Amino acid sequence: MKRPLAAGTGISLPRISDWVDNFGSYRHQVTDAKIERWLRQFASRDQDLAARLLDVIDFVGHTQMSQLFRQMLGAIPGWNRNPKQRHGRWRFAPYSTSAGQSGDAMIHSFRLANNLDGKVNDELFIRPRDLLSEQLQADDTVVLIDDFSGTGQQVCESWERPLQELLPSEPRSFIMLLAASAAARQRIIDQTPLRPIIGFQLNHADNIFHAACTHFSKAEKNVLLQYCRKASGRNPGGFGDCGFVVVFAHRCPNNSIPIFHKKGRNWSGLFPRHD
């Protein structure tokens, strides 16, 4: 989580312009007008707080994503750009599989970032439904790619059923995530044979409602929570009560606080998750 500007700094045009520069590449373009509309949803006494909330957002743009993907691939033991230098067969697959969901977007970005977008590398990239027919063995490697894990719950549950059935010969299996909480990482390690490769890890201090987050006072956190309840009665702290302020250029995770992404009668998020 970034450090916000001092309280009472004022919402000036340059500050708005900085936000637009920062968030402009979001899939639903963020403009001055959209930011102003989002801010107007807060009472005037709370607008300074809302502005500071925009300051702290960890926005992961396409450039940063590419850097993370390069770092993460380089961190997997045994990977080599030269196929002859690799041990066993390597396969990469999206972990989320709904059409247009983050897993597909991740694969596309991953290929571009690592110069693996050429046709010659097509065989490295498969769909989850092909995992079984590939008949990967113990000396092969499979890397499942996704953007985010807030609690690790989905990764662990989907590993148990149905993914482990598709990897019966237990190849070396990695899950590559642009970001994940420390709790998610530990849960994945404890409950699955998947080895997490994480771009950046989020800790308690990244949960805006946690005592370890010192950028906002307790009273301010309570005010923010009220707005979050207005946006989502079901998950005011974000899915899994993660309270994160992370936004990816392709999509805002549902573990981030709902005033960022929820779109409904009571609230209109700046980073809607769906079209």
Add this chain to the structure above:
Amino acid sequence: MEEKRKAMVPKTIGVKTVPVSSLYPNPHNPRLLFDREPLKTLKASIKKVGILVPLTVYRDSARGHFVILDGQRRWICAREIPLDDVPVNEVAEPTLVQNIVTMFQIHKLRADWELMPTALKLELLMNELNERNDAKLAVLTGLPEAVVTRCKKLLSYPKDIQDLMLNQDPDARVKADFFIELYPVIHDRVVAKFDWFSRPRFTEQMLGKYGPDRPIRSVTDFRLIKQHINNARRTGKLRELSNRLKTFAEDKPTPVSHLQIASASVAAAARKLVSDLDKISNAIRHLDVDQYYGEEKLWETLTTFVKVAQKKLKEADQRVQ
């Protein structure tokens, strides 16, 4: 077929005793949850008399440890008691195909299993064994033939659609039933001939219309859609059906009832009535009057029936004899 089935059984190496800790569950075992009650009984029995039937295991050549082919419940009990060693019957390491077939045969299919992974295993078997016949595949795997057919329907969908059934998010995962119920609609020979129709596109459109607050609330709604298609076909209302189905597919909020072509539905209802009346006429024709002479209620109902029929015939300007 019997030879093919025998070839699927791994060869025996020998019986011995091994440490419980050296055994691992089979990754192909589709049965991850075991009911506690039967396990309790088994545990009590093992405590009393030990493990009488050795577990069937093989040595995983890549990792060196034993993998259980048959006897996972006995192994769970042995770990819980705990026992140090268990008797095992070691067999040769099975091929992937042998392993899949063995797991299918031992564990059978349970209703709560996700069908897509089963379908993918079946696909692998079909390719490896070059066997496509539903009945033969059913014998080979021990799966009911209907399940084999359902699996093959799932495999007929494009890969990205199959992936939807493997989604990591259980809330976003589309159940196999959706695609099984959709299958007769997208494979209807009349619908397939509409110039605007494309199976992948139509499937995507139906996915977009499916959900609690959407026009297709339940997967069984596809049966209704198929019925509307059948009714329109029987009455030759194909152009109207094409237009309505196109609107239904392309316009997200358009309800299923839009597909109901009134005249087609009337014709269907009429056909049903004709069939019912035929049955009644036949029954009346064969009525033995002497036998039913005292059944007052029957004669009263029959009189009312005749009167109602005559009235309707008159209303319809039909000549009454």
